[in-house]
Amino acid sequence: MQWKSFDVHKADEVDVLKDFRSKFYIPTTPKGNEKVYLTGNSLGLQPKAVRELLIEELDDWATLGVDGHTHARRQWMPYHELLTEYLAYIAGALPTEVVAMNTLTANLHLLMVSFYRPTKWRYKILCETKAFPSDYYALQSQARFHGYPDAVVEIPTDSHGIISESTLFDFIDAHSDDTALLLMGGVNYYTGQVFDMEKVTHFARERGIVVGWDLAHAVGNVPLKLHDWGVDFAAWCSYKYLNGGPGAVAGIFVHERHHGKELPRFEGWWGHSKATRFQMPHDFEPISTAEAWQLSNPPILSMTPLLASLPMFAEAGWEALRSKSRTLTTLLANGLCELQDAYDADISILTPYENEKSGCQLSVIFQGYGRAMFDHLTQHGVVVDWRYPDVIRMAPVPLYNSFEDIFKTLEIIEKGILIHKK
Structure with missing residues (x-):
C-alpha cells in the first residue's frame, strides 16, 4: 500500500x-x-450529543433538586446501570461483570485489595517494564503495604521496549512458583504493543497466578473478550478511546466466578445490597455482581458523556x-x-x-x-x-x-x- x-x-x-x-x-x-487529531490514545474527542445530555441533567438538578434521584428523566440512583450493557459489549463481558465507577488507579487499588493476597511463599507481582507510572506506583505501594517491598518484578524488554512472546512466557514460567499476581497493561502506553491477553491469561492462570489487566489503552481500541478469556479482573479509564471527557468515570471487570465469594474488600454503601441499602443496616451485604466493588453513588455529570459515546461502539x-x-x-x-x-x-x-x-x-x-x-x-x-x-x-x-x-x-x-x- x-x-x-x-x-x-x-x-x-x-x-x-x-x-x-x-x-x-x-x-x-x-x-x-x-486539525488532524491523532491523540485519541490520550484524550478522545467530544461527541456532539454530550452538551444536550449534560444540559438535561443540569436542568433536572435545577428543577428537581434531590428528587432527581428518583424523578429525573434518567433517574440518578441507578444511573450507572445505563452504561452496563454498552460496557459489557466493549469489554466482552457479562453485564453482571462490569460497572462504571471511580477512576482507574483508585479502581486498581480496590481490586488489588481483593486479588493481591500474598503469602510467604507466593508474593510477587509481575508487570511489564515501562508500565504506566501510575500502575507501577500502585503496585509498589500495595506490595509495601503488605510487607513485601521487593515484590514487584518487571518483565524485561528488548532494546526497543518490546516484550517478545517467548520472553513473556518464559519469565512467567520462571517466576510462577512465587508469583501471586500478574498485572499488565493490555496495550503498553509507551510502545503501543498489544499483548495477547487471551494466551497470557490462560498461561498464567494455569500456573496458579491471578491475572488482572489495565485496559486504559485497550478498551475501545481492540476487541476484548474478558469473560471468555477467564481474566480475573480488569480496570480502565474512559477518557481515551471511549471519549468520556477529561477525568471521566472509569470502569472495572470482575469475572463472575468471583461473585458472591467472601473476598477481602474495601466497602462502601453503593456496593451494599440494593434491596436493603436505604434501610441503613449496620452490616455490609455485598451485591452479588461486580457492583459489590462500588463505594459511592454515581457521579452523574461525569458519567453523562459516556451516554453519548458508548452507544456508538455498538452501532458501529x-x-x-x-x-x-x-x-x-x-x-x-x-x-x-x-x-x-x-x-x-x-x-x-x-x-x-x-x-x-x-x-x-x-x-x-x-x-x-x-x-x-x-x-x-x-x-x-x-x-x-x-x-x-x-x-x-x-x-x-x-x-x-x-x-x-x-x-x-x-x-x-x-x-x-x-x-x-x-
Whole structure:
C-alpha cells in the first residue's frame, strides 16, 4: 500500500463509518481549519450529543433538586446501570461483570485489595517494564503495604521496549512458583504493543497466578473478550478511546466466578445490597455482581458523556471498527517506511503494527530530530503526543479519523524531513 498512490478520497467515500466523524467536534486551527487529531490514545474527542445530555441533567438538578434521584428523566440512583450493557459489549463481558465507577488507579487499588493476597511463599507481582507510572506506583505501594517491598518484578524488554512472546512466557514460567499476581497493561502506553491477553491469561492462570489487566489503552481500541478469556479482573479509564471527557468515570471487570465469594474488600454503601441499602443496616451485604466493588453513588455529570459515546461502539460494530483501524494504521506505518526509504530518514516504528492484534497507536522515533518533528506537526495542525525522551505517539481512531487525515499527516512529515535534511 503506497501512500501517495492510495486513493484517500475514494476510501473516505466508501468508508462505512464515515458518518460517525460528524458526531464529534474536531478541534480547529486559529484560521478555523480542522486539525488532524491523532491523540485519541490520550484524550478522545467530544461527541456532539454530550452538551444536550449534560444540559438535561443540569436542568433536572435545577428543577428537581434531590428528587432527581428518583424523578429525573434518567433517574440518578441507578444511573450507572445505563452504561452496563454498552460496557459489557466493549469489554466482552457479562453485564453482571462490569460497572462504571471511580477512576482507574483508585479502581486498581480496590481490586488489588481483593486479588493481591500474598503469602510467604507466593508474593510477587509481575508487570511489564515501562508500565504506566501510575500502575507501577500502585503496585509498589500495595506490595509495601503488605510487607513485601521487593515484590514487584518487571518483565524485561528488548532494546526497543518490546516484550517478545517467548520472553513473556518464559519469565512467567520462571517466576510462577512465587508469583501471586500478574498485572499488565493490555496495550503498553509507551510502545503501543498489544499483548495477547487471551494466551497470557490462560498461561498464567494455569500456573496458579491471578491475572488482572489495565485496559486504559485497550478498551475501545481492540476487541476484548474478558469473560471468555477467564481474566480475573480488569480496570480502565474512559477518557481515551471511549471519549468520556477529561477525568471521566472509569470502569472495572470482575469475572463472575468471583461473585458472591467472601473476598477481602474495601466497602462502601453503593456496593451494599440494593434491596436493603436505604434501610441503613449496620452490616455490609455485598451485591452479588461486580457492583459489590462500588463505594459511592454515581457521579452523574461525569458519567453523562459516556451516554453519548458508548452507544456508538455498538452501532458501529467491532468488525467495521477493526477493519478501518487496521487500514488507517497500516497506511500510516507504510507511509512512514516509504518516507524513510525515499529520504534515507532515520525513522523507527516501535509498535509491532504488522501483528493482526495491533491497535490504533503507532509509537515513532525520528532519530535526532524527534522534537523538531513534533513541533513541525503541531505548527501545521497535526495533534500528536510527545513522550520523553524521543517518542511521538500517533493514534488514528476509526470513529472520527479519516483517510485524508493520514494523507495530510504524511505530507507534513515529508516536509519536516526535507527541512531536517537541509
